[in-house]
Amino acid sequence: MSEKSKSQQRQMWILFFILGVIMLNFPFIQIFNRPETIFGIPVFILYILCGWPFSIVVIYLFSRTIIEDNNKQSTGDNNDL
Amino acid sequence: MTYEHINLTILFYVLILFAVAFGAASHRKHGKSIVSNPHIYSLTLAIYCTSWTYYGSVGRAATTGLDFLTIYLGPTLISFTWWFLLRKIILISKEHNIVSIADFIASRYGKSTYLGVIVTIFAVLGIVPYIALQLKAINHTFNLIGNWPDASVNAATFIKFGGVDTAFIVAVFLALFCILFAAMRLDSTEHHEGLIAVIALESIIKLIAFLAIGIFVTYGLFDGFSDIFTKFTNTFPDKQNLLRLSPTCSSGPRWFSMTFMSMMAVMFLPRQFHAMVIENTNHNHVRTAMWAFPAYLFLINLFVLPIAVGGLLTFNGDTSLADYYVLSLPLSANQQALAVLVFIGGFSAAAGMVMLESITSATMILNNLVMPIILRFNLKMTDMSGILLNIKRLAIIGVIFLGYFYYHILGESAALINIGLISFMAATQFAPALLAGLYWEKANQRGAAIGLILGFILWCYTLLIPSFVNAGWLPTGILTEGPFAIAWLKPTALFYLDNLDIWSHSLFWTLFFNIGAFLTISITTKQSKQEQEQAHRFVQVSTWDKNKNQLSRLSKAPSIMEFVDLMSKFIGEKEAHTAIAEYLGDRTVDEKGSLSEYEIPNLKRFTEKTLAASVGAASARIIIENYLSARGSKMEDIFNIFGTVSLSRNASREQLSVLYEAANAVSSGADLDDIFDSILELLYRQFRFDLCVLRFYDEQENKLIVRNFKGIDTDFLSRADREINDETCIGKAYINNKIQLANDSDCVDNPVSVAIVQREGIKSFAHAPVTIEGQPIGVLSSYSHYSKGIYTDEFIELYKNLAAQIGIAWRNANQIAKLIEASEQEKELRIAESIQLGLLPDKMPDISGLDIAGICIPAKQVGGDYYDFIVQSPDIDIVIADVSGHNVGAALLMAEARTFIQARARLLVSPTVVVDSLNRFLYKDLTKAELFITLFYLKYDHDKKLMTYTNAGHNHPLVYHSSTKSFEELDTEGLILGIKQEVSFEERHGILETGDILIMYTDGIIEATNNKGELFGLERLKNAIIESIDNDSQTIIDNTLIIARMFQGQRHFVDDVTMIVVKINQ
Structure with missing residues (x-):
């Protein structure tokens, strides 16, 4: 992986981390803090039940793009740490 | 159930x-x-x-x-x-x-x-x-x-x-x-x-x-x-x-x-x-x-x-x-x-x-x-x-x-x-110290410690105390009114911060004090060296260069087995042996079963790491430090020989610049001592040695004698020469033609060296042989009174190079001396040659009834031969001489002799007087120059056919009597010129009839030698003359020389060859 795409990937990680922190946190969740229900399930719970696995899927998809480094000395290749 | x-x-x-x-x-x-x-x-x-x-x-x-x-x-x-x-x-x-x-x-x-x-x-x-x-x-x-x-x-x-x-x-x-x-x-x-x-x-x-x-x-x-x-x-x-x-x-x-x-x-x-x-x-x-x-x-x-x-x-x-x-x-x-x-x-x-x-x-x-x-x-x-x-x-x-x-x-x-x-x-509470520690090198121990302690205190105060109150251990008043009724100290509403839940409140105050103290102290205080190194290793874990380890050495280092014993003490024998076997796997162990000096610090680090796995990093450090200090050994930073520039890649640049300077000095063409001094100066100045000494082998004394030095006191100088034997490290370096060094003079084991090291207070030293074409001619030494472990592999390479440069300078200087000598000699030879040529007659005297020929062939070096004619009709004086030396001095003396003869001979009546006067005249000069001259003087009265002659130790001239077809050798009593001032020269007379031939020569011809070591000799000379006896004088000379050349098997005569032939025609 080139340095550029590596650094871009890293920035994407940080972006998603921040988005996750915002979207699964106060005050963003206040948006769904309503008495309505969908299929009998409160909106807030439904949001968590969908948003949470969604973030896990994002991590999963991202982790697929990581190229493992098998260099045990782990020099050079881990400059992104 | x-x-x-x-x-x-x-x-x-x-x-x-x-x-x-x-x-x-x-x-x-x-x-x-x-x-x-x-x-x-x-x-x-x-x-x-x-x-x-x-x-x-x-x-x-x-x-x-x-x-x-x-x-x-x-x-x-x-x-x-x-x-x-x-x-x-x-x-x-x-x-x-x-x-x-x-x-x-x-x-x-x-x-x-x-x-x-x-x-x-x-x-x-x-x-x-x-x-x-x-x-x-x-x-x-x-x-x-x-x-x-x-x-x-x-x-x-x-x-x-x-x-x-x-x-x-x-x-x-x-x-x-x-x-x-x-x-x-x-x-x-x-x-x-x-x-x-x-x-x-x-x-x-x-x-x-x-x-x-x-x-x-x-x-x-x-x-x-x-x-x-x-x-x-x-x-x-x-x-x-x-x-x-x-x-x-x-x-x-x-x-x-x-x-x-x-x-x-x-x-x-x-x-x-x-x-x-x-x-x-x-x-x-x-x-x-x-x-x-x-x-x-x-x-x-x-x-x-x-x-x-x-x-x-x-x-x-x-x-x-x-x-x-x-x-x-x-x-x-x-x-x-x-x-x-x-x-x-x-x-x-x-x-x-x-x-x-x-x-x-x-x-x-x-x-x-x-x-x-x-x-x-x-x-x-x-x-x-x-x-x-x-x-x-x-x-x-x-x-x-x-x-x-x-x-x-x-x-x-x-x-x-x-x-x-x-x-x-x-x-x-661990997060600030740990996370900042990963990315911020300046984060320091004191900051982390104070931050953690404050966080810990706040944690106790804002969470534990309320839970103790709830458990009924403490009065509820602490929560509702604050301890000792101080409202702003209420554990759940510290400093009146009362609109937060207990977790947010605690999180805020603990982190506020934790991070606040951590940052403030980290920014305002400095790290210790050990801390800096660790911080760097943590933050730069991926790029941290392992080679930098090698910048230190261990004095009085323990052996591998001692390290193993130390490990066994804490982790058990079996584990220790397994660990060391793994470590030594791909490392080279020298003949003594120990690791190289620069590998020992790595082994120490490995031991510490292994112990750390069992007892933790801090304890492992203390164990190793205690152990080493008990032995009196300690980690020493390697004295950075290349100045402030770090080792490895940059060092070679430094190295090159030093070599460049040394090479410049060598090629400057300065005096040898100046070159040596500047190389020693370079060593002394660049690497801060206390002494740099250059010794050369002296054949007469059979010792290594100090020739140049830098930073040495004269006291040392008086006992600085070394015998050629392997009792001293210098002698050893010379004999074995191999560099000798001691990074720690405590490790020197031969008694003479130990005595020297102790007497002079030397901490480390190195001796590199100076060689010419692989043969040692001297030793370059450097000493340090203060630093150990100066001699890294890189530096030794450089040091050897400098010794080689000295060898080159020596060889260059020798060659130049020879060249100058040769050119000076050449010049001298040319002067001598021109003098000599000037002395010889440019043409043969033209006297009717006499066929005169003469030749002088100088050998490789300038000749000392001389012949001359003085014509005072009807007399003709013929002189042939040989000066013992072959240099300008000899030539000048010959010129002096010639001048005397040319000026005075005409006035003097007989050959004896001439030779006697000449001897007196030249005696002082000849003695002073430690030279002498052999000379034969002959006066021939053509009218009377009478020859008068005297000999001063010269080869006997030959007279061929055509009547008897036999040779007569002319000789008189007399000593060669320049031996004694008072010499009585005998004068003899003889008759030269028509058809007789007078042959005068110098020793060059009869001493011509063939490859069997036989001399040409008088008999061969006579035979050669007889062979062409009917020809003119010049032909006689030419033929004789041909025969002589054939005899010795080469064209060039070793000595000067001079020959005069006078044929009486009428």
Whole structure:
């Protein structure tokens, strides 16, 4: 992986981390803090039940793009740490 | 269900766990690891889900609402960063053999002992309530399942079996299990495969059990999510806030705070750190764990709300047993098997956490508390490993029983979730020091320590004190009015900050003081050198250059075996030998069975690292330091020979510049001594040696004599010459033609050298032979009075190069001298030659009746031969001479002689007078020049055909008498010129008839030698003349020379050849 795409990937990680922190946190969740229900399930719970696995899927998809480094000395290749 | 049934079930389950643990451990012995895979790794991280998750989440959902979710959302969010953050921590830990979070923080901040102590105390105090919580959960559920349906009455009591209660038995059992799988021996890697396998299995069990009860409640007791929520909304319209964020203003900050705490806790709780970092076998496993672990958390939480809501519905809103809905729901539905499964799941969750937490605590206690004490009191024991192992076992038991007693005394008062959060807050305090330590090199020990202590104090004050108040240990007045009625010191409303919930309030104040102090002190104070190095290694873990290690050396270094003995003392002989064998695997060991000087510091580092795995970084550092200082050896920074520029790549540039300067000096063409002085000056100045000496071999004295020196006192000079023998290092260097060096003069072993070294106070020295075409001619020496270990491999190369340059300078100078000599000689020869040529007659005298021919062939060097004619008709004087020398001096003397003869001979009557006058005239000059002249003087009166002659030691001229066809040799008494002032020269007379031939010559012709060593001789000369006797004079000469040349087999005569032939025609 080139340095550029590596650094871009890293920035994407940080972006998603921040988005996750915002979207699964106060005050963003206040948006769904309503008495309505969908299929009998409160909106807030439904949001968590969908948003949470969604973030896990994002991590999963991202982790697929990581190229493992098998260099045990782990020099050079881990400059992104 | 009776207790007996449950006991049997637990026993059976435990046996399975044992089997799994033994299986994994024995697999590892065979080199295969069944736990080293990313899925098992992810499952071990699920140690995060304790009985607090298992039972407590439902309890909290049923009582306070949705904020239990934050405990699991936090880890999901932080896992976004794991590929960078966690992987870096893992890499560092592997690099340094880190064994616990206390070790990690201590190690980062210069292997600080007291930082290790602070973190350990903090961590242990932080998790004791958490362990208590687990024991409480097991105890309660055990009672619940055993006593159902009377559980509500007995749940909180301690069931006794022959005088001991369940919690106690469980504690004993867990301690035993921990010791079996984690403290059977002191491991040099702190990997517990058996334990990890058990934890992974338990994670599977608890997930299956929880999903089973979730599905049973949701789809068995109710009809899916919609049904359960709809019924709940209809039955408890007043409890709708449980399904939403509570409308109070503090619910937002609380959500935020709890998310943040759980983010930190999932990484920095000691057991989490252990499972994630220490037990990690491959940092690439993080890639899977970062989604698999959140997925696990999601699954185990999926049915929390349905179960909580279902519990409320089933028990008509009774929340007194909300913490145990998970178990009481199947029990109330008479699902015994499911209840047992749930119980086993809960038991698994609790047992795994207690085991891992107690083991990590025991490790921290041993390494960071006990070891420093042992080392402080410098207890001398031959084998510590047994004692250390027992201390570790005791620590495990100790930690578990601390939990037990905490539960006994305090445990019933607080809800599960609160105890857990107190631990989370404690773990959060490690975050600033640890995280900043990873990315900020300036973060320092003092800052981290003060930050942690302040965080710890605030944590006690804002969380522990309120919980003690709730337990009734402290008066409630502290909470409501503040201690001593000081309102702004109220633990839950510090400095009047009273509109936050207890968690946000605590989080804010602890981190405010923790981070504040940490940053301020780190910015304003400086790090020690050790700290700087560690900080650099941590922050730059991926780019940290291992070569930089080699910048230090160990004086009086211990041998490999001594290092092994040291390790054996702490980790046992077998482990020590295995470790050293692994280390030495690919390293070169010299003939003495030891490592090179620059490898020893690496071995020291390795030993320290190996010890660190057993006793922690801080203790390992102290052990090694004590050990070395007891030996009197210490790590010394290598005196950086190349100045401020670091070694390796840059050094070669420095090296080149020095060589360049030296080469410049050599090629400057200056005087040899100037060149040597400037090279010594270069060594002296650039490398700050105290003495630089250049000795050359002197043939006459058969010694190495000092020729040039720099920085030496004359006192030393008087005893600086060295004999050629191998008693001294210099002699050895010369004889063996090999560099001799001592980086530490204490290591010199030959007695003469030791005497010299001690007399002169030399700390290190090197002698390089100076050679010309591989042959030694001298020795270049350098000494240091202060520094040891100057001579790195790189420097030795440079040093050898400088010695070679000196050799080149010497050779150049010699060649130049020879050239000058040759050219001067050439010049001289040319002068001599021109003088000589000027002396010889340019043409033969033309006298009728006389056929005169003469020749002078100078040899390679300038000739000393001379012949001349003086014509005073009817007389003709013929003179032939040979000066002994072959240089300008001789030529000048010859010129002097000629001048005298030319000027005076005409006036003097007879040859005797001429020769006598000449002898007197030249005597002083000849004596002074240590030269002499042989000379034959002949006067011929053509009219009378009378010759008068006198000889001053010259070759006898020949006269060929045509009448008799025979040769006559002309000779008189007389000494060669320049021997004596008073010489009586005899004068003789003879007649030269027509047809007679006079032949005069110098020794060049008769001493011509052939390859057999025979001389040409007089007889051959006569024969040669006879052969051409009828020809003219010139032909006679030519033929004679041809014959002589043929005789000697070469054209050139060795000596000058002069020949005069006079043929009397009339």
